[in-house]
Amino acid sequence: MSFSSIEAVSFRNLADGVIRTDTPSVFVVGDNGQGKTNFLDAIYTLCYGASFRGGSDADAARTGTQAWSVRGTNPDGSGCRVTWESGIKTIREDDKAIHDRKRLVERNPAIVFCHEDMEFARGEPERRRFFFDQTASLVSAGYIDLLRAYRRVLRARNVALRERSLDVLEVLDIQTVSYGLGLRDERARLSAEFDERFAPRYERVSLLGRRVGVSYRPSWRLEETKDDVLARLAASRDRELALGTSLSGPHRDRFVFVDERGDFSDRASTGQLRLLGLTLRIAQAEHYASVCGRHPILLLDDVLLELDPPKRRRFMENLPEADQAFFTFLPGEPYRDYATGSTVVYWTDDGRFSNT
Template sequence: MAREPGFRGPQMGCCPLPIFPVELVVDRTVRYGHWRVSLHIGHLSLKNFRNYLGLEFDLPAGISVFHGANAQGKTNLLESICLLATARLSRRTPDRELINWAAIQEPMPFARVSSEIQRKEQKLHLEVILMPRSQAQSQSDASAMPIQKHLRVNGVDCRATDFIGQLNTVMFSPRDVDLISEEPALRRRYLDITNSQVDSQYLRALQRYNRVLERRNFLLRRIASRQAKPGEMDFWDQELVRSGAYIVFQRRRSLVKLSELSAPIHHRLTDGREPLAIRYYPNLGSQASGADTLEGIMEAFSEALRAAREEELARGVSLIGPHRDDLRFLVEGIDMGTFGSRGQQRTIALSLKLAESGFMRTQTGEMPVLLLDDVLSELDETRRHQLLDAVSGYEQVLMTATDLDRFLPGFLTRAEKFKIENGAIS
């Protein structure tokens, strides 16, 4: 079966978000008018995905609100769409946990998530299939069962680099406050997911960097045990710089844009009381601060590796590179990850997510699908009103809530409302 052409590259622009103005610029040269581009998820099919044994559902464009009690499948529904966008969920969620427990007891368990995606005048069919690597896995091994993942676009198996970016989503949940206050790995992963959805070269560089990093760390351990010579490091240093410099370059560019977009959003959400700035800290030594070109970053990276060679050999681990980057969120110079209240951190996370949608739009020309998981429950009335006003301009918004009391009546009249109960939607 021949592969149908998938959407790659920028398309026409769309209307601005109500909460802040964004001039749509693609590749820094092409400017589009404020035309609405149709990007939305149509039919969604789930089979043995978490608590959904089987679901066939047509998602409307515009705003959809899914309500119901806890543990009924609201979050699972949004996560199935995230899986179609990014090919994976949280690093804390093993793939085997995505397969329904009843199905995992079968001789050959599997889970499937698929959907029809409308992009401008083109329809795409995306599919993710999860299944054991071997039929020899027994029920007693279910908790540790290795899972293989198949990605398909229009029925054709493809690599992650060809799959990710076909559907762009931005998801916000109460757990996203951890992006501000918890370990740097969460912030690096956020940057990786955001950039990978709009830049396939970034995803390829990231995959290559992780492979090189693993081999380089293995070599460092061999040198420490006198099983290899230090001179063997030169080749792997060059490979690390080649892929890692592009990661740093794109992280810096995206964070400049995210900082520009998030500042006016946060200004409005805080009534102008808390000016927000986002700072990127690449782990490339002191020279990295002045390197703003790809060539300059490569030079700074190489110099930092040379300076750290002795310590890395002594410790047997790679100490320099984007795998140790961080970013911080500052209000009037104060690190909100350390000194901010939970409410301040939540507002920053919300500002970042709304800025992320604007960033994706400037890169692709399309407004991403917005997924909001029970976000109103932890916002005060003013911020709830501001958020609901902001999301009204999106092509497709999927929201979840335990009840409808926190929504504005006018907002609900414009939304489609569905109840979720025990993995069924009505």
């Protein structure tokens, strides 16, 4: 659901007040450090109850303050508000408290495109798992529950390994395998579907001339059954006890970007990796729309800056449909080339917004 207005109070460096956003496309133009990314972060916080920039909730409070709030109003008059005060965060939907952020995902799904997306292309396996877990969570509350359950039992299992609680481990092994195989199978289905969307999109934008796709490399092989995995855990018991940690499972899964020569990320240029990270977000938005029958909000934070003009044009042409899109630009960028008749352009200076 789109936002007709965004209100911020003591949120980062944004000036207190309401910003009208009742249009399909909003451009925010300004120099670095003037509030462009903070504005997108306010929207993201409304969508997920947390910042896409990391850090603590306290970091979002304007210097010298101990509280902040953001409120989004939807075109139908409904709205949501996220507040943080005295170390306590409260999320409310139409004045009704939300205790599980899964509800926000269902209400206002958003896809953020930012410089850090390049970590998915060239970063550690953990970052890629994060991306694909996020993609699955956008379309399935059940996946969120399954991931939470696996993480919970994995933590308990690692404690039992460190404490050498053998009787407890026998029980936790069964739970770990049950949740873990569920995750493995869900990730296998997701990667196959995602690959079919990602590969052609990347070729359209990059014009590389060869297919780059997604390959899922699970820690527990797809052909392994529950009994097979339990036997593997039993065989590795002594080593896991010595190290005090679980050595196999979905927390060790890998996602690899491959072409005809193998691991593409190992040989790709910086520009190719940057484009790969952005295309992952395009495919993520398309996957959400295909499964849920709705379009997400798109948040694009200075993502065109490091692309050459032809790639910028192709990237914009391949952006998926959106319920609403917010873009940030530096003043020297040709942002008007990407505007439509309904685009509203704001200039920001020290967190203050003016309409042009």
